[in-house]
Amino acid sequence: xxxxxxxxxxxxxxxxxxxxxxxxxxxxxxxxxxxxxxxxxxxxxxxxxxxxxxxxxxxxxxxxxxxxxxxxxxxxxxxxxxxxxxxxxxxxxxxxxxxxxxxxxxxxxxxxxxxxx
Amino acid sequence: xxxxxxxxxxxxxxxxxxxxxxxxxxxxxxxxxxxxxxxxxxxxxxxxxxxxxxxxxxxxxxxxxxxxxxxxxxxxxxxxxxxxxxxxxxxxxxxxxxxxxxxxxxxxxxxxxxxxxxxxxxxxxxxxxxxxxxxxxxxxxxxxxxxxxxxxxxxxxxxxxxxxxxxxxxxxxxxxxxxxxxxxxxxxxxxxxxxxxxxxxxxxxxxxxxxxxxxxxxxxxxxxxxxxxxxxxxxxxxxxxxxxxxxxxxxxxxxxxxxxxxxxxxxxxxxxxxxxxxxxxxxxxxxxxxxxxxxxxxxxxxxxxxxxxxxxxxxxxxxxxxxxxxxxxxxxxxxxxxxxxxxxxxxxxxxxxxxxxxxxxxxxxxxxxxxxxxxxxxxxxxxxxxxxxxxxxxxxxxxxxxxxxxxxxxxxxxxxxxxxxxxxxxxxxxxxxxxxxxxxxxxxxxxxxxxxxxxxxxxxxxxxxxxxxxxxxxxxxxxxxxxxxxxxxxxxxxxxxxxxxxxxx
Numbered sequence: 001x002x003x004x005x006x007x008x009x010x011x012x013x014x015x016x017x018x019x020x021x022x023x024x025x026x027x028x029x030x031x032x033x034x035x036x037x038x039x040x041x042x043x044x045x046x047x048x049x050x051x052x053x054x055x056x057x058x059x060x061x062x063x064x065x066x067x068x069x070x071x072x073x074x075x076x077x078x079x080x081x082x083x084x085x086x087x088x089x090x091x092x093x094x095x096x097x098x099x100x101x102x103x104x105x106x107x108x109x110x111x112x113x114x115x116x117x
Numbered sequence: 118x119x120x121x122x123x124x125x126x127x128x129x130x131x132x133x134x135x136x137x138x139x140x141x142x143x144x145x146x147x148x149x150x151x152x153x154x155x156x157x158x159x160x161x162x163x164x165x166x167x168x169x170x171x172x173x174x175x176x177x178x179x180x181x182x183x184x185x186x187x188x189x190x191x192x193x194x195x196x197x198x199x200x201x202x203x204x205x206x207x208x209x210x211x212x213x214x215x216x217x218x219x220x221x222x223x224x225x226x227x228x229x230x231x232x233x234x235x236x237x238x239x240x241x242x243x244x245x246x247x248x249x250x251x252x253x254x255x256x257x258x259x260x261x262x263x264x265x266x267x268x269x270x271x272x273x274x275x276x277x278x279x280x281x282x283x284x285x286x287x288x289x290x291x292x293x294x295x296x297x298x299x300x301x302x303x304x305x306x307x308x309x310x311x312x313x314x315x316x317x318x319x320x321x322x323x324x325x326x327x328x329x330x331x332x333x334x335x336x337x338x339x340x341x342x343x344x345x346x347x348x349x350x351x352x353x354x355x356x357x358x359x360x361x362x363x364x365x366x367x368x369x370x371x372x373x374x375x376x377x378x379x380x381x382x383x384x385x386x387x388x389x390x391x392x393x394x395x396x397x398x399x400x401x402x403x404x405x406x407x408x409x410x411x412x413x414x415x416x417x418x419x420x421x422x423x424x425x426x427x428x429x430x431x432x433x434x435x436x437x438x439x440x441x442x443x444x445x446x447x448x449x450x451x452x453x454x455x456x457x458x459x460x461x462x463x464x465x466x467x468x469x470x471x472x473x474x475x476x477x478x479x480x481x482x483x484x485x486x487x488x489x490x491x492x493x494x495x496x497x498x499x500x501x502x503x504x505x506x507x508x509x510x511x512x513x514x515x516x517x518x519x520x521x522x523x524x525x526x527x528x529x530x531x532x533x534x535x536x537x538x539x540x541x542x543x544x545x546x547x548x549x550x551x552x553x554x555x556x557x558x559x560x561x562x563x564x565x566x567x568x569x570x571x572x573x574x575x576x577x578x579x580x581x582x583x584x585x586x587x588x589x590x591x592x593x594x595x596x597x598x599x600x601x602x603x604x605x606x607x608x609x610x611x612x613x614x615x616x617x618x619x620x621x622x
Binding site: 020025028032035036039042043045046047048068069072075076079080082083086087090091093094097098102103104105106 | 248252255259262266269270271272274275276277278279281282285286288289292293295296297299300351
């Protein structure tokens with residue numbers, strides 16, 4: 001179980017980092033999503049791995065799973081979901097106005113907005 | 118009794134932003150009135166909190182009345198009070214500029230996003246919980262994404278996407294750091310973290326050190342410490358000017374977090390993490406300072422010049438923070454006050470110039486004579502003095518305090534050489550830019566004949582208020598430094614903070 005968890009987190013982080021380093025926005029966004037999955041699993045694991053154990057105090061139960069990381073993960077999921085939506089919209093906007101989906105900015109001298117003299 | 122006032126700097130902008138969006142989204146006039154009124158109220162509350170914190174009391178506000186460390190707490194001490202006041206004052210002045218120039222009407226939802234941004238910044242300064250700090254970071258970031266691409270444009274959107282990607286990576290790193298810390302200590306309350314971290318035996322401290330280092334990386338990204346500064350130049354140069362001016366406080370949030378965490382949680386007395394970041398921070402900060410000021414000299418556009426000036430000022434600031442002594446902390450916060458106002462002023466003046474130069478805009482090539490040429494030139498001159506740290510403005514005093522505070526550090530000669538030499542480089546860069554823009558004007562006969570169009574007064578009022586703030590900071594340096602020295606003493610004796618948060622236990 002530990003090995004499965006650790007390798008899942010490691011693999012997703014590695015794949016996410018690789019995709020983030022690409023030059024097109026779509027793979028970059030995919031990479032960011034993979035990274036957030038990895039970090040969510042990591043947060044779960046930070047409360048120790050426990051299967052089939054109640055998170056709430058109850059009579060007659062000796063071992064518990066830690067409820068706090070579950071709450072943290074929930075917050076992290078909500079935030080990363082919102083952030084992914086924002087970055088998708090902004091990337092779409094950039095694609096539609098600039099007619100390409102490169103992550104890099106064009107050289108300054110080509111800028112039409114500032115207008116080179 | 119301070120009661121619920123601590124939470125007001127968070128709740129007021131949040132409620133106001135919702136009202137602005139829901140009730141008056143199509144009415145820019147009403148939005149302006151309410152946004153300014155809200156900012157004035159925020160400043161008033163912040164000043165009240167500052168007055169209270171000035172007595173030396175550390176006030177704790179338990180959200181939902183859950184006692185720490187189980188619930189989330191907001192903590193008001195001298196440092197957080199002064200940062201909230203700085204935020205509120207800067208936001209009010211820059212908001213007036215945005216309204217005066219009409220920047221706020223060039224896209225939609227400027228004012229609600231502005232208020233959400235304030236909520237995030239104030240919350241980050243006030244919170245006493247590490248995960249809550251992450252949440253407020255996200256609040257201020259998501260508002261800043263919207264503000265960054267305000268008014269649109271292809272280059273601005275591209276720069277915005279870069280900015281978002283970089284910061285999402287930073288947020289992921291933040292979560293990894295928090296997960297590690299929680300796994301080791303079992304708490305995320307900052308005061309409780311400090312206690313638990315001290316109990317960890319040296320043999321088991323590897324994960325704690327990893328957590329502390331990851332956290333430092335996150336804050337270094339926010340503070341634009343080299344080599345993690347890559348998000349800053351494009352973002353600040355392409356952002357709308359009032360937004361870039363407000364962003365002057367955002368890098369300071371990173372510096373604040375470093376100061377808070379590495380005095381409270383991983384303080385100099387904590388054996389296992391002692392000397393973990395000092396050296397990295399000093400040399401990184403010197404590098405930041407040097408590269409920033411060389412960037413000022415080498416910039417071919419005014420926007421990038423201002424962005425690199427912001428990087429350079431962060432370098433100076435982080436050198437002072439790296440000292441981790443009372444004197445250097447006080448000097449660092451004094452320089453924070455100065456560099457926030459000066460950096461914001463530089464972005465606003467650059468915008469005034471760009472708007473008046475027509476097609477030449479921000480390029481550093483000879484352009485037409487500006488409307489109100491003398492006034493703008495004088496403003497540029499004052500701003501340049503402040504940025505470069507020349508007497509008589511507060512930049513000079515700030516640098517002097519930093520030089521004095523770093524006297525006993527081992528890298529003192531390197532620090533002194535870097536600060537003094539880069540001041541000269543900055544003067545050269547700013548003088549060069551100023552002489553191209555203001556002296557080498559290409560006056561044509563027809564432009565001299567027509568009377569200049571009347572210009573709105575409010576932007577100039579805002580700029581001169583910022584300049585006045587810098588002058589006031591120099592004139593009242595005595596009382597300000599007395600407060601800041603008390604603040605540094607409070608910060609370097611975290612026992613009082615911990616006792617206040619965790620109750621008498």
